[in-house]
Amino acid sequence: MANILVTGGAGYIGSHTCVELFNANHDVVVFDNLSNSSIESLNRVQELTGKSLTFVEGDIRNSEQLDQVFALHKIDAVIHFAGLKAVGESQQLPLIYFDNNIAGSINLVNAMQRAEVFKLVFSSSATVYDEANISPLNEDMPTGMPSNNYGYTKLIVEQLLQKLSIADERWSIALLRYFNPVGAHKSGRIGEDPQGIPNNLMPYVTQVAVGRREKLAIFGHDYDTVDGTGVRDYIHVVDLANAHLCALNNRLQNIGCRAWNIGTGNGSSVLQVKNTFEQVNGVPVAFEFAPRREGDVATSFANNQRAMDELGWTANYTLEDMLKDSWHWQKQNPKGYGDI
Numbered sequence: 001m002a003n004i005l006v007t008g009g010a011g012y013i014g015s016h017t018c019v020e021l022f023n024a025n026h027d028v029v030v031f032d033n034l035s036n037s038s039i040e041s042l043n044r045v046q047e048l049t050g051k052s053l054t055f056v057e058g059d060i061r062n063s064e065q066l067d068q069v070f071a072l073h074k075i076d077a078v079i080h081f082a083g084l085k086a087v088g089e090s091q092q093l094p095l096i097y098f099d100n101n102i103a104g105s106i107n108l109v110n111a112m113q114r115a116e117v118f119k120l121v122f123s124s125s126a127t128v129y130d131e132a133n134i135s136p137l138n139e140d141m142p143t144g145m146p147s148n149n150y151g152y153t154k155l156i157v158e159q160l161l162q163k164l165s166i167a168d169e170r171w172s173i174a175l176l177r178y179f180n181p182v183g184a185h186k187s188g189r190i191g192e193d194p195q196g197i198p199n200n201l202m203p204y205v206t207q208v209a210v211g212r213r214e215k216l217a218i219f220g221h222d223y224d225t226v227d228g229t230g231v232r233d234y235i236h237v238v239d240l241a242n243a244h245l246c247a248l249n250n251r252l253q254n255i256g257c258r259a260w261n262i263g264t265g266n267g268s269s270v271l272q273v274k275n276t277f278e279q280v281n282g283v284p285v286a287f288e289f290a291p292r293r294e295g296d297v298a299t300s301f302a303n304n305q306r307a308m309d310e311l312g313w314t315a316n317y318t319l320e321d322m323l324k325d326s327w328h329w330q331k332q333n334p335k336g337y338g339d340i
């Protein structure tokens with residue numbers, strides 16, 4: 001049992017990870033500025049687990065707030081989710097993204113070092129891979145220059161953390177390269193609640209199904225894929241949450257910095273996702289074909305062998321599970337946490 005600081009713990013992946021941390025009998029301190037989340041997610045984490053967490057409203061760019069957290073709580077390791085993630089916005093507001101994601105992460109590791117906490121799990125992304133790599137992507141393939149500023153911040157933070165761990169052997173850092181997180185806790189009490197128009201496929205699909213949006217625009221149907229639409233590796237958020245626990249266990253016993261892909265290893269096209277969603281949930285999803293979205297690749301899916309071999313992690317949920325659970329959450333919470 002350890003005491004874990006979870007930055008960004010009120011968000012989509014963070015809240016699901018808090019549930020799994022509690023299920024594994026860890027203690028949890030959440031540090032979040034609530035810029036893209038609601039405190040209600042944490043109320044529900046506590047309701048689901050029957051455990052109470054410590055919540056600190058704060059910003060990772062604020063050293064004093066971080067120092068105070070480390071002074072008040074004996075933290076064993078940090079899982080670092082806090083950051084901004086909207087690809088389009090990152091093109092319009094690069095400095096905000098550099099500040100939150102890069103400067104914020106540097107600020108966090110500085111505070112960790114002052115507090116002598118050297119175990120870190122970082123939320124990275126499959127977007128760091130060079131676009132020229134052919135899927136399945138493995139961790140030995142080269143990283144590239146991401147096509148957007150959001151992806152660039154993930155690559156830079158990965159590189160900074162790698163250099164930090166080479167310079168100072170006390171560090172033990174896991175870089176988890178997420179593929180496409182979807183789904184929700186099976187209770188339907190916590191889930192993804194994007195602000196405004198969703199950027200990602202799954203919340204868009206569920207919002208069309210629930211009547212909040214008219215139709216899904218499928219970006220491109222002339223890719224060299226099974227049916228012309230883009231192929232991605234969708235991973236259930238609970239499987240992803242559990243990967244953090246596996247990484248934590250690994251990092252509590254090892255030093256250095258290492259990357260792991262967290263995906264199922266299976267690719268699904270946009271049309272397959274839409275059609276399967278309709279089948280398993282019995283609800284229609286109106287759609288139209290639209291031009292390709294700038295920066296999108298045709299196909300991206302993981303080779304997840306390293307995570308299975310080294311972390312003892314496996315993905316347990318199928319695409320059908322993911323689509324049922326996403327819908328269960330959306331149906332019960334048509335306006336997300338805004339319903340309360």
Ligand code: NAD
Nearest residue numbers: 008011012013032033034035036037059060082083123125
């Ligand atoms: P999210 O927006 O739901 O959660 C991020 C949380 O961080 C939010 O609660 C937000 O309020 C908080 N936050 C943002 N800036 C902060 C700051 N400066 N100080 C303190 N808190 C701050 O996003 P998510 O989908 O749960 O993603 C979590 C992490 O995983 C992010 O770093 C994201 O970039 C990364 N990631 C997400 C995906 C995805 O598709 N969801 C894919 C790859 C990587």
Ligand code: UDP
Nearest residue numbers: 199200201204217218219230231232270296
């Ligand atoms: N996509 C789509 N319509 C949308 C959102 C996404 O057709 O409204 C497609 C997108 O082109 C990609 C897939 O769905 O092929 C997954 O996109 P998402 O933004 O969810 O993830 P990412 O681009 O990060 O893989």
